Amino acid sequence: ADDAKAIDEMMRVCKPGGHIALTVPAYMFLWGPHDLVNHHYRRYTLKQLTSLIQPYQGTIIYKTYFNSILFIPIAVFRMAVHWMEKISGTKANKEQSDHAILGTNGFFNGLLAGIFKIDYYLLKWGVRFPSGVSIMVFFQKQKLG
Secondary structure (H helix, E strand, C coil): CHHHHHHHHHHHHHCCEEEEEEEEEHHHCCHHHHHCCCCCCCCCCCHHHHHHHHCCCCEEEEEEEEECCCCHHHHHHHHHHHHHHHHHHCCCCCCCCHHHHHHCCCHHHHHHHHHHHHHHHHHHHCCCCCCCCCEEEEEEEECCC
C-alpha cells in the first residue's frame, strides 16, 4: 500500500552496485477487477514510477512500458466494461480477473501469448514503447567508493 516505503526497503536490502527490477501496472484509467485479483494498489505512469526512484543514489539503466501491442485492445476492453457498468448500474464481479472473464479458450490464450512474445522480442532488440499496459524499470544502486 505504501509504495515509497516499499522502494525504501528495496534500496535498503540491495547491495551497493546491485540492481533492482520493478514491474508495475500502467495507467489508472485501466483500473479494473483484474487489478484487485492481483492485489494492486494503483497503476502508474513511467514518470510517476521513476520519480519514486529518483531520490536514491544510483542510475536508472532501463525503463520502458511493455505489453504494448495489446495496449489498445486491453484499453478498449477495460473502458467497455466501465461503460457497461455505468449503463447497467451494476459493478462487475470484483473477484474476477480479465482471464476469467475471457474464459480459458486455448486458441485465444495462445494467440494472446504469441502477441505478447512479439512485444518481448521487440524489447530485446532495443525498442522502447511510449505506452503499454505495464512498466518496467531497472535501477542500479550506486557502488561504494
